[in-house]
Every structure is written in structure tokens, then in C-alpha cells.
Amino acid sequence: MELDDMKQAWQELSGRLDRQQALDWELWRISHMDRLRRRLQPLVWGQSVLLVLGVLIALWGIRFWSTHVHIWQALACGIAMQAFGTLSIFFPARVIAMVCTIDYAAPVLEIQRRIAGLRAWRVKVEAPVFGVLGSVIWIPALLMLAQYGMDIAGVDGWRDASGLPLWLIIVGAGSLAVTGLLYWLVCKLGRRRWLEDSIAGSSVKRAQVMLGDIARFEQP
Template sequence: MSMELDELKSAWQTLDRRLADQQALQWQMFRGQHMDRLRLGLRPLRWWQAVQLALGVLVLLWGVCVWSSHLHTPMALASGIALQVFGTLAAVFAGRILGLLNRIDYASPVLDIQRRLAQLRRWRVRVEAPVFAALGSVIWIPVMLVLIQYDFDRQGHDYWDQAPGLLLWMLLCAAVSLAVVALAYGLVRYLGKRRWMEDQFAGACVTRAERMLDEIARFERE
């Protein structure tokens, strides 16, 4: 009788180990599939940041070419410097996002990956979005001024002293654009859509990745 109990106990232990091994295998397969989807889901963000980095460098070089060839034209000089600053920021911000993406180790615990994504979200929502919302409202001014300067260069004359109203009109439009951005931000917060707005700033890739990690974490707890 004792031998039968020992055999039964051994069989139960063997069955428990097999069930544990099967559950571990299922967990590994589930995690592997979702991590592959997570990596693929973040790939468009990586591609776009690479494009932004290249465009930022091009705008930076454009700005340098403008101001270095118009050192004695204050309007063109200032516009070229503004383009250089904007291009530099675009490249630096893209590099920052790429760096944060590269720091994600898909083999690490889910909590660590969630922490990395939270850091990426904070950067995009609290730094990148406000900066580009403000700069995007006014960057068209130096672009227009540079294009006008090119037209002056083709004519061989500089008529900036005869067109002060044009610059004032552009500055007024920029002020209106900034006011519209601030008004839209305040309205969204007033309507209780702040989380929706932050999701838009973070990007669809990030929000999908966060939901996927939450699903993995729930499966892991269960």
C-alpha cells in the first residue's frame, strides 16, 4: 500500500512538472509572438525618425548656406540661422528618439520594457510635441523670407528696405498661429481630452506597444 502511494505521488509530481513545462513553453511562445509584433509595431516610428534625421540635416545645411552667403543682408542672415537651428533641433530630437528605441531590450522583463516606453512617451509628449508645435507655427516665416531673398538675388537687387510691411504681416500671422495652437491646447484640456491629446503626441506606434505590453503583463500574472 505504501509503495502504491509512493508511485501515485511520483506520478503526480511528474504530471505537475510536465504541466509546468507546458505552461512555461506556452508562455515563451506567447511572449515571443507578442515581442515580435511589438518590434514590428515600433518599426514605422524608427523609419520616420531616420527620415526626420536626414531632413533635419538637410535643413541645417540649407540654413548654413543661406546665412554664410548673405552675411551683409540681416534678413537673410537671421532666416538662415533660424533654419539652421530648426534643422539642428529636428536632427537632435530624431536622434534622441532613435536612442530611446535602441535602449529597448525585448528579452528583458516586461516591466523594464514598459519603463522604457514610458520614458519615450514622456519625451514625445512633454518635450518634442510642445517644441515642434511652437516652431511649426513660425518656421514658415524664415522659409518664405529665404525664398524671397532668392528672388532678389536673381534680380540683382535687395528691396527689403522697401517692403517693411511684408515682414510685419508675417510676424502677425505667426502670432496668430501661436495663439491658435495655445487655444487648441487649452480647449482640448477643458473638454477633458488631455489623455487623447497625449496619445496623439506619443504616436500610434507607442500607444499600440503599450497596450500590447499590458496584455503580456496580464497573461504573465494569470
């Protein structure tokens, strides 16, 4: 075999090896991205349940205030519950949209950026909002249940409730203080990262780990 023939044969073999390597890498990437998509599905399912719950809460608030428009205290409680339910619809819907719009064929760096944005949204926006609202929303819920009892008994319990505003302020401030204290204790014990991982969700954490492995594998 002449030298030129050997060079040509070697180049053809090298080209085949390169194409085979590229095909193997593409198949490996598709397989891992499919696993990544499946790992994010539990987050979508969980947020879907929360979205439905938010709809039910909003409908409860609407039904309540619309049947108690003549009692401003009950009206305020119903509107507060409707507002909470509306937020409970918006936040899960946004999380679902952020997951469903991920392009798994995009570069790993772009997918990592999307997942990081999802984590930041859940930790820095969603958690503080629901941490504050969740610590006080039980108050109007309790008052709404009390109003149902008054409706059945046919009494007006609001007439002699002159101290109610002060009670609401004290109880609301106490609930917020307890929430803030718990957060401070978690940070003081060095568990802030654990708390943030819990808020972000195990699906997001596993996705970030997997993307990190893929990124390291891509490096020459």
C-alpha cells in the first residue's frame, strides 16, 4: 500500500471515529436530558395540585364575601382569602411555565441558567411571600368559620367586637414574629442552605446536580 493510500485510509478511519464519537455523545446527552425532564415532572405535578387548591381557596373567598356584603368585617375576610387564593394560583402557574418552557436541546449553560432562575424565584420570591402571608392567612380563615357559626345561630357577633382590631394586630404581629424567629434560628444553626434546598424542591436540586455532571463531561 502506498503512502497516499495509507493517509487516505487513516483519514477515513479518523472521520468515522469522530462521527461515531459525536453520535455516542448525542445519544448520551439525549438520554440524560430525558432523565432530567422526568426528574422535573414531580415538581410540575405538585404545583398542579397547589394550583387547584388555589382555585378552591379563591372560590371560597369569592363565595363568602359575595354572601356577606352587608357585614364589612366578613367582607374583608372573604376578599383577603380571595387575594390569597389568587396568589396561590399565580405562583404555581409561573413555576409550571418556567419548567415547561425549558428547551432541553439548548446548551447546558442555558438550561443551567433556567434552572437557577427557577430556584431563585422559589427561594427569593415565592418563599418570602408565602412565609409572610401563610403566617397570617389563618386569621381571616378562622373568622370566616366563626361567621358560619354566627349565621347558623342567627347572631351578630361583630356588634360587641370593639376590641377585635387590636386583637388582630397583636395576633398578626405575633405570627409574623414567630415566622421570623424560626427563620433566624435556622440561619443561626447554619441550616440556611438546607432550608433553601427544601424550598426549591428536591427536583430542582437533583436537576442542578445532573446538569453539573453533564457540564463536566462536556469539558475537554
